[in-house]
Amino acid sequence: MGMSVHIRNASGIRTHRTGSSEYIYLHFPYLPVMRLARQHQLDSSALICVYQPEKGVDRLVYLSEAAHRQGLSTGLSVPDARARLPEALFYPADHVADTRLLVRLARWAWRYSPRTGIDKTALGIWIDMTGASHLVGGCMAGLHQMMTILSQAGLTVHAAASPSYAASWALAHYHPDAAQGVECFGLASERVQMLDILPVTALRLEADCVDGLVRSGLRSIGALRGLRPADLAMRFGASLTVRLEQLNDDRSERLVAVRADQPMLVTRHWPEPIAGEAPVVRMVDWLIDEMASLLMMQEQQARQFELGWQYTDGTTAHMQFRLSRASNDRLIIRRLCADAASRIDAKFGIDYSWMRASGLVDYKPVTALLGTDQTGLAEIELEHMIDVLAARLGPEKVRRAIPCDSWHVEKSEERVAVTEAEGRHHDWQIEMPSILSAPRPVRLLNIAEPITTISVLPDHPPQQLVWRKKHWKVTQASGPERVGPAWWQADLKDSRSRDYYRLQLSQGPRIWVFREGLAERGDKIGWYMQGFFC
């Protein structure tokens, strides 16, 4: 045979192969902890504990070395751990973030081999060095180079290289010298010796299979060598014998390599440098049309677009656009970028330009019901107007009033930047509850203004008042609507109740005033003007 055959299918799964191969496995035992340490800027002495819920109880899954040294162990419940070590820091596990980090590491390893992959359950990455190791002076040299770089970057890494994935996995996870990096390319007898000392957990078995082996006194891979494969298979299933075989022969191994992301990118080199207003407009239109059809084809919608170009002198520039609702409609994108062309200064000419989309969501078409406006098209119109305004004025400058559930007039609406308003209710008619039985005025003053009043009794509505230095006579009054302080708010400064009255003034206007403080409780009393009904 001698000849090695590489057949890969499109997904990167290698289906068949013979001959000797080289695998490096890098295990990052503290990866989640290190990710958190970096994120929260903690040093290595921090007692970091990562937990995840397990049957309703939060249990520790990963610990920093320091936390280990202080006597915590995985599997402990968070309250127990907290009782033992109150100064420890607890974070929920984030497997998605961990996987993302592993993928980044696997992509980093592309510099050593085009075929690398992640092992997300065991916190490791693998590098298939077969045919690529000579570029770094051999597999071991590559291994040590990787370890040096990674440990300089602050990552604890346990590594192994061997002719099979399974053996590299086992050694990296369980060999006592894995922290220094071990290799296993020697004679068959040496390799057996190295692997035999490893515990059976190094075989990547189901937990109950490991448990069964340990209970039978079969703790190490070496202990299994004395047994007939049939006897093992009879008790522990064929998977055990397969795993044993894989140590030497990885034909049955199924590994999926990481792939590069495909960006939503449209590019074009222009044969003639583009300059002048009309050509620039045409260039932008072309990019938008291409982008819209690319998105449509991929059944995607995007919220953010980057329009970029390169001048003939090699310098580049770009602009960012943002939609408040993801779209792939060319009209909408065009409207968003409408004035972009006018803002592009072509200088001596543009010879290359691109458009990139991000913030992707899957495209779900909506069908309008006949005769109704169930799609919320009117809403979409408004939103696009907001987008256009935001694109011109800057997103933080355009604000939207959103109703809030609060008895307190000042807190019953919130003005938020349009970028943050997304996903919140805008519909005032739906939001105003029926329990607000007393009418609220259409116009409110930004800040209630003090007024002076004359009333018969302290807890009666005023009969006359002075507002903005003018005298007003009250012909009719109704109320009070009493609103107590929001007692639970930490920044509460004034804990006085307010009594709101609707007043009809003799000169015509109907106004909304309130008295702060309870007369019957002997509070200090103040009258304020809050708003107008018409």
Place this chain on the structure above:
Amino acid sequence: MNKIPQTALGCMTNFSFLRGASHPAEMIEQAASLGWQAIGISDVMSCAGLVRAHMATKQAGIRLICGVYIRLQDGHDVICYAPTRASYETICQTLSAATMKQPHKASVLPVMYKGELARLSSDTIVIILPASSPDDNFAAHLGQMKAIISGRVYVGAYQLRDGCDDQRLARISHYANAEQLDMVALAHALYHVPRRRPIADVLSCIRHKTTLADAGYLLSRNAERHLLTPQEMLRRWQGYEQAVYLADRLAHECQFSLDELGFEYPESITSQNRTPMQELAFQVKQGSRKRYPDGVPDKVAGYLEKEMALIKKLDYAPFFLTVFDIVRFARSRNILCQGRGSAANSAVCYCLFITAVDPERSAPLLERFISETRNEPPDIDVDFEHHRREEIIQYIYHHYGRHRAGLAASVITYRGRSALVEIAKAFGLSRDVQKALSAQVWGREKGKFAAEAIIAAGLDPEDRTLRQITSLAAEIQGFPRHLSQHVGGFVIVRDSLDKLCVIRPAAMQARSIIEWDKDDLDALGLLKVDVLALGMLSCIQGAFHLLATYYQRNLSLATIPPEDSAAYDMLCRGDSVGVFQVESCAQMAMLPRLQPRCFHDLIVQVAIVRPGPIQGDMVHPYLRRRAGREQVDYPSAELRDVLERTLGVPLFQEQAMKIAIVGAGFTGAEADQLRRAMATFKKNGDIHRFYHKMVEGMIERGYDPEFAKRCFKQIEGFGTYGFPESHAASFALLVYVSAWLKCHYPEIFCCALLNAQPMGFYRPAQLIADARRHGVEVRAIDVNYSEWDSTLEPTSHSRHALRLGLRLVKGLAKDEAGRLAAARLSDYQTVASLITIADISVQALQALAAADAFASLGLDARQAGWQIKKLARQRHHQLPLFADISAPDVDTSQYQLPIAEIGEKLSQDYHATGLSLKAHPVDVLASALKQDGWLACSEIAKHKDGRRLRLAGLVTMRQRPGTAKGTVFVTIEDGQGSVNVIIWHHLTVSYRSALLGTHLMGIVGRVQREGAITHFIAEKLVNCDQYLVKLQPETGEAITPKSRDFH
């Protein structure tokens, strides 16, 4: 001047669960102090708070109008008030019918439809409430309601101060006029004072599972839903005075009071046309002949005469007959039972076989038997074997009918931790902070959240939110959260339960709970029989059975040889593992000091190690006097009678009461209130009212102020948990019986204890170790010899050996174990034969193998497991027809599995059964420990008082008694015995981690000897768990024996 209104209708209490924000008593006291003459309480879909309200109105001298607030399915609300008992009954029945349709779930309100209101009797007052802004729908609704309801219909009106009160009143009155209905003014109070608004808001958040920041309009707009003064009410209702006065008129008609619900005992308890009293006399006579075959002693006859006279006078014969009936049934089924409670320790109950405490021996107090002044039924709790209590419950249902018998409720209230956590949740604190806060509340501490606790949780005590949370948490203490069921308090009536009170479904099907708890029932004088479960009775019954089978001795609670000196000797040594009540560390330490030599001493022993006497600082004076180191004297001659039997030191609840009567001049009724306050002390804190009266009363009468204060402190302690002498006497009997059994038949006692698990203080491992120390031969679990229960086996000598039962094997189901034992015609020869003969599942075989139960087949745990693994696969893959043909285990001969080390065997045994007979882990590790300077803990016996040692042992118990000011008691053991370690509070802080998380604890400390008692005073704690890992180094899987922590 206008007439002042007198009645506040439509008030809620906090028994409108998670809505109302005032206790019934607070609401009513406030109403009385504002000048209201009557108050209408109506809680949402419940009458749970009515009895408390009833008691409070009596106290406050105003009238209670009983009612309920009904939420209809269509969103409309009505309030029903009962003018007569008949009306009250229909209200309860209507609501019960709706409640019983619901699945059992505490937090869900029952669904009720308009049509169901048709059941209400015609005199019921039905007040229809409008929505906050009534419209024409309301007019239609009124019309429908008028058609449905046969009772008298009114329209309720209320004010909210929401700016629309005037319009609302105008509209309501308009709609009411249109339907020719009268409008009645409601107080509509949700709390008694405005400052309870925060609590109402927090409760809303808890009810809607949201936070204050998110709740929005669910929160209250203002604090206006409190009680007004009558004058202010009249002022606010200007123009609608008629509506206000209508409330007074309605109240005047409502003359119904809960006092009318006098109890009607169930029928069918007499035979041969005898009256209940005649029947009781007959039964007592019959019983006394059996109890005293040689004639009733004069002393007992005297008791009998007095008791019977009292029973006749107060007409309690049916009650005794009911209890007698239940107990007679239990005896007919051979279920061991024993009565306790004030009335149980009487000559009558002895003759009725309700209790086995001979009045000749225990000298019962007539005052405690039934109090004439307290008009409430006698108190008898009956304990049954815990395995068989269900049979009794079924009998009660069958005999009296399901509609007549129901369980009492138990009100679940907010306590320290739950209050803190739920309020923190309502404030939207992160789970982290919630946990950090609650972690600072140990166990069932009362509502004190000191600044230190907040600092210890790593939080800022000056933070406004935290201060609000802790103060609200303190205020919400004792607020009812929901109703649950009482453990075994049965209410049995003659007619039908749903006429008495609203009933709701229990967790188990076809059972009902009445909404009142045991204090409520007491207050109304309703009959309740407590059918309780007691593990020790199962144990004793099992032991009697074994005694008859293996040693041919037929004994019962009453015929156990009395005053056996060997048993007392054993107790005096503090050798009481497994003995009822006196097996805790504190009791064990007390035994050698108290030196109990007779039955009365045991009664004292049981009562003395209790929070009451400890808090009242009565323990040491008693011990000194008993040891003759202090003169026995009495504070006064009149108290001599009260205190003579306890050497001048009050130890029992009734003595405290007597002191209040004799020493402080309380009337009987006041002493009764004091007793009641004792029982509910935790909930209400009423007891402080009595402080001045009692202490000053005693000082006036010439008692030492110190003594007076101590007596009062003790009464406070009784509130937390006190023992009346009668309870103590019943318990003391079980103490004696179990001690006798342990002393004379340790193998039988241990066997019965194991079979009655779970119960008691110790785990099987400790019970077995103790039996072995007492010379019992203990044999391992084996498929060929073990039954489900532990059994006895004959030996070559006179004593039997204890064979451990299959019930100790974790993961083995009872029916599999039963099949295994039943199919065992001859010994099982192979593992496979268990499958073929007894049809045992593979999982069960694996459990048995893990427990090393195949020794008689010549297989150890490992080999058996190896064989079973193969069988498991074969069974999985083959047709049953070929199962027998497969060659049996040919491969085992070719390969010898590695032999397990002792450490691994121990570790497996502990995992599979929680114990090992092979060795004790500490003994195995002794040499390794010694190398590092640790002594196995029982070595302490060789060292003198004051010696500094380094001891190591497995932790079996961690305790933090509420009375010990933060001191933690830890028990550590090795193969030879155990040591009690005292860890002072400051150490618990600095060694928190080692204290809480350690299985094998190393302790540096000092020996402390006091007579026969040895303690070890800790100075430093070390986690030695790494030694346990050494037992099984390859896997690093350590033995993790379970300890009992902080019960």
